Amino acid sequence: MPRTLYVINPNSNTSVTAQLDAAVDPLRHAGGPDIRCVTLPSGPPGVETQAHVDEAALAVNAFAARHQADAAGFVVACFSDPGVAQLRERVAVPVLGISESAVLTALTLGHHFGVIAILPGSIPRHLRAWGAMGIAQRCAGEIAIGRGVSALADREATLAAMVDAGRRLRDERGAHVLVMGCAGMATFRTPLAEACGLPVVEPTQAAAAMALGRIQLGW
Amino acid sequence: MPRTLYVINPNSNTSVTAQLDAAVDPLRHAGGPDIRCVTLPSGPPGVETQAHVDEAALAVNAFAARHQADAAGFVVACFSDPGVAQLRERVAVPVLGISESAVLTALTLGHHFGVIAILPGSIPRHLRAWGAMGIAQRCAGEIAIGRGVSALADREATLAAMVDAGRRLRDERGAHVLVMGCAGMATFRTPLAEACGLPVVEPTQAAAAMALGRIQLGW
Amino acid sequence: MPRTLYVINPNSNTSVTAQLDAAVDPLRHAGGPDIRCVTLPSGPPGVETQAHVDEAALAVNAFAARHQADAAGFVVACFSDPGVAQLRERVAVPVLGISESAVLTALTLGHHFGVIAILPGSIPRHLRAWGAMGIAQRCAGEIAIGRGVSALADREATLAAMVDAGRRLRDERGAHVLVMGCAGMATFRTPLAEACGLPVVEPTQAAAAMALGRIQLGW
Amino acid sequence: MPRTLYVINPNSNTSVTAQLDAAVDPLRHAGGPDIRCVTLPSGPPGVETQAHVDEAALAVNAFAARHQADAAGFVVACFSDPGVAQLRERVAVPVLGISESAVLTALTLGHHFGVIAILPGSIPRHLRAWGAMGIAQRCAGEIAIGRGVSALADREATLAAMVDAGRRLRDERGAHVLVMGCAGMATFRTPLAEACGLPVVEPTQAAAAMALGRIQLGW
Amino acid sequence: MPRTLYVINPNSNTSVTAQLDAAVDPLRHAGGPDIRCVTLPSGPPGVETQAHVDEAALAVNAFAARHQADAAGFVVACFSDPGVAQLRERVAVPVLGISESAVLTALTLGHHFGVIAILPGSIPRHLRAWGAMGIAQRCAGEIAIGRGVSALADREATLAAMVDAGRRLRDERGAHVLVMGCAGMATFRTPLAEACGLPVVEPTQAAAAMALGRIQLGW
Amino acid sequence: MPRTLYVINPNSNTSVTAQLDAAVDPLRHAGGPDIRCVTLPSGPPGVETQAHVDEAALAVNAFAARHQADAAGFVVACFSDPGVAQLRERVAVPVLGISESAVLTALTLGHHFGVIAILPGSIPRHLRAWGAMGIAQRCAGEIAIGRGVSALADREATLAAMVDAGRRLRDERGAHVLVMGCAGMATFRTPLAEACGLPVVEPTQAAAAMALGRIQLGW
Structure with missing residues (x-):
């Protein structure tokens, strides 16, 4: 049974990911899904342009494809919601953009x-x-x-x-x-x-x- | 510390309340708030008219006023969201209408x-x-x-x-x-x-x- | 035959009602309906909160129920239009909110x-x-x-x-x-x-x- | 003091005007303005095309200009509201389109x-x-x-x-x-x-x- | 075969028309339609009021009716788009308002x-x-x-x-x-x-x- | 001076590109820009899913980057307008999506x-x-x-x-x-x-x- 809610930081900035991790911590509870905040190391330091967004859409989906078996859901943690529409067509589990x-x-x-x-x-x-x-x-x-x-x-x-x-x-x-x-x-x-x-x-x-x-x- | 999320059924139909209780059960977890589904016995068998809705607005708020000390939040479980706007002015905890x-x-x-x-x-x-x-x-x-x-x-x-x-x-x-x-x-x-x-x-x-x-x- | 257009002031401030009365005076004419501006003495001095609005909704409708036989129409003279939706379901005569x-x-x-x-x-x-x-x-x-x-x-x-x-x-x-x-x-x-x-x-x-x-x- | 509310039928069909006259009759009362329903004889039998509407805009305003001294208000009785915007710039009295x-x-x-x-x-x-x-x-x-x-x-x-x-x-x-x-x-x-x-x-x-x-x- | 795109200046200001002519010059090319910018001498010096707009609607359509045989299209060069809706009902060629x-x-x-x-x-x-x-x-x-x-x-x-x-x-x-x-x-x-x-x-x-x-x- | 308007077919179907070419032919004229319809051979046979759209966004921009020196403008010929927003940030010439x-x-x-x-x-x-x-x-x-x-x-x-x-x-x-x-x-x-x-x-x-x-x- 899938157990993990992936919170995907599509930029390569691990300190951002650390802050995501702290932010969602109040939502963790025994018996609930694991909430794992991950960094996409191939991403830019920050998603600033539409080019970054469009590239992130693919990177987010590539990550999700690799972790699909294990995933209870996905959050895309970039305020342009890159890849959310695609991911919703691809997986049956909940997909939420932060924007x-x-x-x-x-x-x-x-x-x-x-x-x-x-x-x-x-x-x-x-x-x-x-x-x-x-x-x-x-x-x-x-x-x-x-x-x-x-x-x-x-x-x-x-x-x-x-x-x-x-x-x-x-x-x-x-x-x-x-x-x-x-x-x-x-x-x-x-x-x-x-x-x-x-x-x-x-x-x-x-x-x-x-x-x-x-x-x-x-x- | 307030511990209870009240789910208020503003009609007097206790079988509806029982169904609300079953519906929200998947959201209960150890360490989380108690989720209590309650019936307002003064309500009509079903909220069908605007008169029912307007009366429910007061009944919901009267109930909330009595349970405020203990409340971590309120859900108003009638699809016309009776009393939600008032309750939001009255309490600092989350108030959500089901509609x-x-x-x-x-x-x-x-x-x-x-x-x-x-x-x-x-x-x-x-x-x-x-x-x-x-x-x-x-x-x-x-x-x-x-x-x-x-x-x-x-x-x-x-x-x-x-x-x-x-x-x-x-x-x-x-x-x-x-x-x-x-x-x-x-x-x-x-x-x-x-x-x-x-x-x-x-x-x-x-x-x-x-x-x-x-x-x-x-x- | 109903002869009265009721203009309901849902607050208890009779000086407001007096001003309503003066305001609508140019609309009075021989042969037309009586226009009666009334105060709801149970109301607050002014309708300021959503609680006031929700309570006024009931008071307005209670007043209207008592005067329905005689009413050619109702105006609810509070800028939050309390009770207008309910009154429209309740009576067949025109109901107008001032807002x-x-x-x-x-x-x-x-x-x-x-x-x-x-x-x-x-x-x-x-x-x-x-x-x-x-x-x-x-x-x-x-x-x-x-x-x-x-x-x-x-x-x-x-x-x-x-x-x-x-x-x-x-x-x-x-x-x-x-x-x-x-x-x-x-x-x-x-x-x-x-x-x-x-x-x-x-x-x-x-x-x-x-x-x-x-x-x-x-x- | 202007005493007449003109209801302008911009088509040339006098039977339409007669029906307008009957329609507004319940609004007439002693002491109120005269309500005069008028036909624009230069108009088409019916306003059917945008060309009719655009021509009616001018005819309505020409009529209004001739009767301005006497007018307490104007209603333009064609469902495309021809000439209403112009008339509102031209006169200070109320101008209403029927649409x-x-x-x-x-x-x-x-x-x-x-x-x-x-x-x-x-x-x-x-x-x-x-x-x-x-x-x-x-x-x-x-x-x-x-x-x-x-x-x-x-x-x-x-x-x-x-x-x-x-x-x-x-x-x-x-x-x-x-x-x-x-x-x-x-x-x-x-x-x-x-x-x-x-x-x-x-x-x-x-x-x-x-x-x-x-x-x-x-x- | 119709060869002319008429750009109609509905005011009488020929210097405006001269400027329209210069403005559209980059769009002229061999084999393309003639682009003719024309002045309506009956128009006001500038279209400023709704009365001007409504009159221009008729003048534009009268001009277009006279040049219809020859017209490949019409542009109405006044920012209130006078007569555009009518002209679209009247002719089969493209009609564009500048607004x-x-x-x-x-x-x-x-x-x-x-x-x-x-x-x-x-x-x-x-x-x-x-x-x-x-x-x-x-x-x-x-x-x-x-x-x-x-x-x-x-x-x-x-x-x-x-x-x-x-x-x-x-x-x-x-x-x-x-x-x-x-x-x-x-x-x-x-x-x-x-x-x-x-x-x-x-x-x-x-x-x-x-x-x-x-x-x-x-x- | 850039001379070419690129019409980019982001799918790999060359018969679609041939049809694009015929469709835009009436817009070609001596002295005007070359209009070149191109196929992106890396694309799918048809853009059907959001994954196709997101991938096309990158392919379109990669193509445009390679042809930027020569480009007078770009049309993205897929009804989901893939890559249009990005391309507008990237180039100063006109970019239009067909949708x-x-x-x-x-x-x-x-x-x-x-x-x-x-x-x-x-x-x-x-x-x-x-x-x-x-x-x-x-x-x-x-x-x-x-x-x-x-x-x-x-x-x-x-x-x-x-x-x-x-x-x-x-x-x-x-x-x-x-x-x-x-x-x-x-x-x-x-x-x-x-x-x-x-x-x-x-x-x-x-x-x-x-x-x-x-x-x-x-x-």
Whole structure:
């Protein structure tokens, strides 16, 4: 019987994977599936361009094909949900992208959600996703902090930028809930929520929770 | 520390509550919250009219107020989500309605969802809910089986009517996933899915799973 | 033959009812229905929370049940339209909520409407209503003046806050017409319109006019 | 002081005008504005094409310019609302089109409205109008009876065709309320409603009622 | 065999027509249709009001009727697309409005488009058009430069105003591509794009290109 | 100076490429760009699954990278638009997908468009695309003919199935224009249009025409 929920980090950054692992830890329990967070070493340091996304789609599916026998479900832990559509055609077990799961969770926490993106170039890609999901009407807006992979390493400055973006989404766009538009930053969830006075959805947690529910209920 | 996820059946039908209890059983695990399914004895035999819904909103909140100290979360197990908006203003713990949770779950299982309602008079109420959620574009349609509380007791005929509605939603409206627009019918989930060849979302299961995830992750 | 259009103020504030009465006076004419503005003494001083709204839904319907024989129609004069859906299932005469009527009227007066709310906590409730009505695309935005029942008593400051909100809706959100998101403030309609240079819809007037038309035409 | 609400029939068919006159009669009352239904003799026998609509836009405005001093308001009694946008820029008094007024009224009578059109070629024009109004999500569908001006003279066959269209809108498209997509057929309103078991909105009545309310309230 | 693509300037300003002519010149090629830009001398100096638009609808169709034998297609070079719907019913050859063509082209150049209008009074008319087209969700916003026909003659100040509007659409509304909401300003396309760092769609070019494609492909 | 518009067939079927070549031939003219239709020999016989689409995204971009110096523009001739988003980030020349171009062209030919798909499994993918484009409201529906690559070789039966689907889209869903949801079937365009009495958009032609216009106009 398949026992493992794979949380796939499609970039090669193992510190991101470590943070995913910590983020999903509250969901682990005796008798439940193993939750294994894995790194795709062939991936880029960060998924930043559509080329990265398209390549990640294949890498994610290649990984899944190799681990299919053992898999109770898959979470794709990149905010562009690379390979999710393909994987859903390929396997019968639950497949969740962190972007869609974060947004669906946000819809239960506030009326208009705002998204904090990392790079401005990702925003049109996300907007296409909200359109494809048919929920664009609920999006208050999206603001990028404009920091690349290396700048993200300065975590204090990154958090400050996220707080600034979150407050602007709240004050200028009317967001009632924030979505972190990136993986591997779960430690910022609480300080960001406190600084903005709004609930904050961490997307990998959202996806892993939805996947667990689906696995336990068998759909 | 609050330990209980309350699944509130706002009608007085204890056999419905028993079915809710069986439906959410796969979500119980050692170390997790108690999941308690409760009946509101003051409720009607079935929530069929807007008057029932409006009264249930108060009854649900009165129950929640009495059990707040102990509550880790609440699921309102009626497909009109009575009292959910109020309860969210009242308590800090997760509150999920089965209607919204079922639809959000369905959005990860297929593009267009179809809803099998019990009574035709509920359909406009549901359509308002999809509109309020901003996801109406994803609804392929809704078909009622037209059976009141007593007719539902004939479970074979009820299942046959649901299968017929599900097939029509699939063939005439293009549904890729079905949502059962009622509580307490989880035993029909598998035969309905098999007869229609589509995934079927049972709403109380969907809501309880989302609530559990929210509780475990603390948002 | 039923002769009375009831305009129900679901809060207990009789000065609000007096203002409703003045607001609808231009609609009274010989041979037309009596227009009676009534206070529900069991209501809160102001409808501010979802709990107030849900309780008002029952109180409105209880009042209507007692006056049904005599009623030519009902207007529910609270901007959350409490009890309107239930009342429509219960009676055959016209039932209009002031929120929906105000918005429908605004749609004939400008392309994008802006709403001036009283409290920020009401905005998500209103946004759900625009979504349920399927007209969210026409809403330029909503701004709350953030004044509770007692602060509203300072009418000069209240008007100044409404003018400020109206100008922001015009300049920052592109509103072409304003909707007053509250009952009992009809005396502000003209000064607000003049200060903002935009048409302003007073919701109780909008609803009473629609109700009268429906009564006269028999639908 | 302007005293007249003009209901402008932009076609040259005086029997249509006579029917408009009867339709709005229940709205006349002592002390209220005169309601005058007028024929534009230069118009076509029926407004059937976009060329007719575009010509009617000018004729309606030319008429209004000549009667502006005397006008308390204008209703344009053609279901393509010709000239309404122009007239709104030209005069300060209320201007209502029967198409938009009918739809806005229908939104208070049922969730999804269905439209019974006369000619199939008008349907795309109407669909553009629902889109421009931002309410397309509420339209269940539109069915044309396919009868030209002369065929409409056979009123029994016309009613039968409308009943058939109405029942199809109810059964196949899920309409909860019907809109008559034409002027001058108010006598069919009651038999159509009875045959279909749904409320039916007669558009000229809807527009005249909205205009009266706007006149009485001064916006 | 019809050989001419008519680009109709419905205002009487021949210098606008000269600019249209230069704008579409890159589309001319040996063996392709003649592209003739024509002025309607009966038109106003600029199409500014709905009255102008409605009159232009007739003038455009009258012109087209006179040149139908010779026409391979028509472009209506006014950003309110006057007469396009009528002309499509009247002729079998391609008919393109510059407003719709500009927007459809913009949809391939960026996710959210912003429109630079000339006069604020035109914005609601444009918003109705985006609604009728069903693409309003892609519109980031519209800002008018507020310059009448004579003020437009100061081309330096006009360009500066357009750059200012373009930057605001980019920074405050999130536009990824700009649409020039007017005809006859193609010479501003490049400087505007460079100053704003965004692609800019010139609407007459967009429409003429779409018309040419349609003509060559025979649909 | 780049001189070539590449029309990329991402499947390995050279007879499809030959048909693309014939389809775009009317767009070739002296002085215009070379239009070269190319086959990606590494592709599958037909793009049928999301895995095919995701792999095609990379193959298309690899091809484009090799031919970038020479390219005036790119058309991706597969109805799932594989690699279009990535290619737009990678090159400065026009990039058009046949699916989006077909739909944008259809929007100028009729109000509601219907799509004839090849396989039912592609429909959700297309629906996501219409959502991402923000034009889902204009889609009347989509019907698959359910024929795989080999069955498509029986062209008579394929055309008959497409005619049947087109008539159903017209009669049951209200389509005013049809879009062929596949590449390489341009020879069916005219018989399909004649049999259905509706305009039919052939997607590769639509995209090549839009690309040509963009190239000639330099945006």
